Amino acid sequence: MTLTFTLDPVVGPSLRDGILELWTDVSNAGGAVGFVPPVTHDDVRPSLDKHLAAVADGSCRLLVGHDEDGAVAATAFLTHNTHRLQRHWLWAYTVMVHPRHQGKGLGRDLMAATEAAARSVEGIDAIRLTCRGGLGLEHFYSSCGYKEVGRVPGAVRVAPGDDRDDITMLLPLY
Numbered sequence: 001m002t003l004t005f006t007l008d009p010v011v012g013p014s015l016r017d018g019i020l021e022l023w024t025d026v027s028n029a030g031g032a033v034g035f036v037p038p039v040t041h042d043d044v045r046p047s048l049d050k051h052l053a054a055v056a057d058g059s060c061r062l063l064v065g066h067d068e069d070g071a072v073a074a075t076a077f078l079t080h081n082t083h084r085l086q087r088h089w090l091w092a093y094t095v096m097v098h099p100r101h102q103g104k105g106l107g108r109d110l111m112a113a114t115e116a117a118a119r120s121v122e123g124i125d126a127i128r129l130t131c132r133g134g135l136g137l138e139h140f141y142s143s144c145g146y147k148e149v150g151r152v153p154g155a156v157r158v159a160p161g162d163d164r165d166d167i168t169m170l171l172p173l174y
Contacts, residue, residue, distance in 0.1 A: 003065035003073055003106055005113040007120070011052055015064065018072030020048050022098055029099040032132035036158050051077050051094060063117050065097075065110055073098045074106060076114045078121075089126040089170075090118050111144040119173055126172045132156050133165030146171045 009015060023044045027035040034047060054060035059082070065074030079091040092114055097107050118127045129146070131137035133156070138148055146169035154163035 001068060001101070001104055001106070003067060003101075003109055003113075005063060005065045005074075005110075007063050007113075007117045008055075008061055009064050011055060011062070015072065016048070016052065019064070019075055020044060022072050022075060022096060023048060023094070025098060026096040030135075031096055031099070032135055032137060033094055033096050054079065060093075061117065061121075063110075063113055065106070065113065067098075067101065071098075073101050074110045076110060076117075078114070078117060078127075088123055089128055090121065090124055092118075092127050092129040095129065107140065108144060111141070115145075115171065115173070125174055126170055128171075129169050131167050131169060132158075133167055138167045138169065141169045144171070 020041055023033060024039055024041050026033050027039045027044065028037045030037060035043065051060065055062045055077070059080055061078040063076045063078065064072060067073040074097045076095045077093040079093055081087050081089065081091070095110065095114065097110055114127065118124050129141070131141060133151070142148065148167060149170045150168035152166040155166035156164040158164060
């Protein structure tokens with residue numbers, strides 16, 4: 001199984017609904033993409049709308065992976081920095097692969113496509129992302145070439161008494 005990746009696709013109702021379904025399914029499977037299960041489409045929709053508004057205004061780029069059936073199977077949002085001293089790197093946000101496709105190497109494919117997308121942006125020297133501790137995500141990102149460059153203990157509260165580290169990862173592109 002392979003995914004077909006598209007950078008900056010035209011966002012219409014079908015793609016929007018596909019990303020909404022993906023984000024909801026990933027969240028409900030325990031994925032660390034800004035929510036704690038259970039969530040509904042109505043819970044996720046406002047966050048998706050904010051992401052897509054940033055895509056529409058050009059401050060964010062969307063990378064989408066479709067599976068062989070044409071369903072949205074993976075995403076990453078690449079956000080430009082607005083601070084004049086930090087325009088040489090991008091943030092990768094909402095990096096996710098549908099649970100039915102996990103464990104097949106498609107996460108690595110998504111990260112390679114994310115790197116290629118960032119390299120296509122003039123003047124970009126690195127990608128930064130954050131991940132939630134307690135799930136081993138930092139090990140996955142390390143295996144994709146990212147280095148841990150920061151950690152804030154207990155910064156993410158997923159439930160009372162369940163605080164996780166907020167881990168910053170960096171992939172230099174030079």
